[in-house]
Amino acid sequence: MLILVARDGPYSPGPNGEDGSLIPRQVLFGNPDKTSVKISPDGSQISYLAPANGVLNLWAAPAEDPLRARPVTNDTHRGIRSYAWAYNNEILYLQDTDGDENWRLFKVNPGPGKGEVECLTPKGCLAAIQKISLYFPNEILVCINDRDPRYHDIYRFNLSTGNRSLLQKNPGFGGFITDDQFQVRLAVNLTADGGAEYLVPRNGSWEIILKINSEDYSPYLSSPIGIDKTGRMLFFTDNRNRDTAALKVLDLDSGRETLIAEDPNADASAVLVHPRDCTIQAVAFTYDRKHWKILDSSIEKDMARLREVADGEMDVVSRSLDDKAWIVSYLRDNGPGDYYYYNRSSGEARFLFTWNKELEDKPLARMHPVIIKSRDGLDLISYITLPLGRDGDGNDHPDRPLPLVLLVHGGPWYRDNWGYNSIHQWLANRGYAVLSINFRGSTGFGKSFMNAGNLEWGGKMQDDLIDGANWAVAEGIADPDRIAIMGGSYGGYATLAALTMTPEAFACGVDLVGPSNLITFLESVPAYWEPLTGLFRVRIGDNTTEEGRAFLENRSPINHAENVTRPLLIGQGANDPRVRQNESEQIVNALEKRGIPVTYLVFPDEGHGFARPENNMAFFAVAEAFLAQHLGGEFEPIGSDFQQSSITVPVGAEEVPGLKEALKARDNTSAMP
Structure with a gap:
């Protein structure tokens, strides 16, 4: 019962x-009250991330009395976003410096009278937790790239002393799978042609037990998940000889594979793993909505x-x-x-x-899944949100066409999902219809759909977005003269591509950390992405050949900057290691030389996207005024949203209503004694 x-x-x-x-x-983009809730391994404590003095910190409470929660860290700047419990009841968390993604590992004891934070890994490299095991409660495995920035070696860390010993040197693999006994059971080698090999250690060398070609391989389609408690059975997702990625188990001794779960429409997207036995008890598949299959x-x-x-x-x-x-x-x-x-x-x-x-108690809108047909017949699973009160007959269409924002997801090897979305709610509340499209190349819908995006940056992937906007017009949802395109990372690239390659299609664009030059983008990715370069050449383009470079130049917005006729807002984190600041600088400089108006926002203490709520609110405050100016929606004045933000505006402050005044007010306030 x-x-x-x-x-x-x-x-x-x-x-x-x-x-x-x-x-x-502040409500939409400020800190959550509580997030990332977890229970300690022994079940005695509940932990979560919550603000302490306005910054996300770790909190812990007795499981039977969550109201007794107290902060166990005291970060005062960027906040904590990722953590895990160790089996000795200490908490481990990762933190970088101003968005540089050189993650360092810290530990803290959340017990009464405790709370002293200790850093376990050195500066200037990227660390990640490899394995936490119940059999070694005072130790963990950590992978670090301090020997060679391209590759992560595995170290065994003692949580009491902080001492580490090398467990596995990386000879050039993309990663490893380890079991609860801290044994390395599998290596994944990403090949130069964009495929992958699974290898097991045998007799002092590595033996290939499974090969995946470039058509079948993607970290999102064919990927190891984990090892069972025997250390011999590998759970993995696989789409060889099929379209959607199924869940399988591979016997590492015999090489025998067994199918566990599949779905004809969607890839396996999540698993539920027994905490002690390491067996998979349920698997989720997400087409338009997530559903669980119990195993x-x-x-x-x-x-x-x-x-x-x-x-x-x-x-x-x-x-x-x-x-x-x-x-x-x-x-x-x-x-x-x-x-x-x-x-x-x-x-x-x-x-x-x-x-x-x-x-x-806020007026929040519903999100509706829809299927949009691309011009060549693909089903594009999409999500639309309408302002409240605009759908009188309840048919998921507004009573009259509305200004619309086409919100493009990043990745591009990612997907949009159903559920609460702060940007959808923000835009709908301001009077816009909001449309998010899983264009070809998005994950979750099988390898045919994903591979249809190969070499289609600025091509058919862009056509899918245009088709979605045209669908919204044909359905009476969007006013054709008031459609904006907006996105971050790949979504930022798509915004730049739209305004440079189809300059009349959108009324304006908002780009956040989007690459403008695919050649400089590929040549400046972090060193630890080195194993992925073969995959990038298959999916984006080959920057190592003359023909490939010519193709990438043609698909780079920077080389079509003279076509821009519509207003553009660009946001960039100065420390972004993935899409470096030069990507935004190039397009801004090209537009300036041609006398084309552009507004450029730079955040000195951010990276690939913004972690500090103060910076998020500043960015969206500017974007809100910008969209209202060009689409006619409502907007909340910038007000004091800059007061705690690092926002700078090197170019185009005069192009957005209230922007110069808000900067001046912020600067005058900070200058006061």
């Missing part, structure tokens, strides 16, 4: 926003019970080692997600908190 302990009062969306009120940017009958009743607890897509996000306590999250589209503590023995599902209580 399910025992449901509810929060204080039922959740209900706020008013429909017909009074024109705007949701403050282990021992959790069927639990999953059925939990589906009754709350609305939204359910995930088991953390489990105690004895598997008696689960942390469960529920994602909805028009409200903040919920966290529950689930006691498997009693069947009690106890509400903990939402991740942003301020959103509970």
Whole structure:
């Protein structure tokens, strides 16, 4: 029997926003109340990330009394975004410096009277947790690229002393899989032709047990997941001789493969792993919405019970080692997600908190999955959000065409998903329809769909975005004269490509950390991406041949800058290691030389995207005024959103209403004694 302990009062969306009120940017883009909730291995404590003095820090509380939570770190600048529990009940977390992605590993003891933070890895290199094992509670495996920045070696760390010893030197592989006994069981070698090899250590050398060609290989389609507790069975996703990626198990001794789960429409997207046995108990597939396939009958009743607890897509996000306590999250589209503590023995599902209580009474809109046909017949799984009160007959279409923002995801080997999206909500609240399209090359829909994006940056991938905008016009959703394109990373590239290669298609564009020159982009990626260069040549273009360079030049927005006729806003983190600042500088300089207006925002303490909420709010404050100027939506004045931000505007401050004044006010305030 399910025992449901509810929060204080039922959740209900706020008013429909017909009074024109705007949701403050602080609510949409500020810190969450609580996020990344986990339970300690022994089940005694709950942890999460939450603001302390306005900065995300680690908090911990007794599992039976979450209200007694206290911060166990005291970061005052960038905040903590990723962490894990060690089996000695210490917490491990990663942090970089101002977005440089040279992640360092720290530890802290969350116990009473504890809280002293200790750094475990050196500066100037990138560290990542390789393995945490219940059999070695005071040790962990860490991979570090301090010997050769291209490759990560595996070290065994003692958490008490901080001492480390080399476990596995990397001869040039893309990565390793280790088991709970801290044995290296598998290496993945990424080949020069864009494929991969799985190798096992035998008799002092490496033996290939499985080869994947470039058509089948992608880190998102064919990828190792983990090893079972015997150390001999590898769980992996695989799409050889099939289209969608299925979940399989490979016997590392015999080479025998066994199919575990598959879906004809979608790739395996997530797994639920037993905390002690390391067996996979459920696998998720996501086409337009996520659904779980249960593999282990021992959790069927639990999953059925939990589906009754709350609305939204359910995930088991953390489990105690004895598997008696689960942390469960529920994602909805028009409200903040919920966290529950689930006691498997009693069947009690106890509400903990939402991740942003301020959103509970705000007028948030629904997100609707739609399928858009590309001009050559592909199904493009997409998501549209409409402003509240604009769909009188409930047919998911507005009563009259609206200004629309085409929001393009990054990657491009990534995908858009259903669920709460702060940018969708922000734009819909300001009066825009918002459309996100899983264009060809996006992940999750099989290898044919993904491979259809090979060598199509600025080509058919761009056509899919144009087709989506045309669909919105034909459906009466979008006003053809008021469509903007906006995105980050690859989405930023798509924005630049749209304004340079199809200059009349959009009214304006917003680019965040997008590459403008594919040759300089490929030649300046981080050294630790070296194993991926073969894959990049297959999927983006070959910068090592004369023919390939000519192709990449043609697909680079920088070489079509003279075509730009529509307003452009560009945002860049000065420390971005993936899309370096030069990518934005090039296009800004080219437009300036031609007298084409552009507004350029630079954040000195950010990298590939913005971690500090103060910088996010500053960026979106400018973007909001920019979009309102060119599409006619509502906007909240910039006000004091710059006060704690590092924002600089080297070019084009006069192009955006209120931008110069807000900068001056910020600078005058900071200059006051």
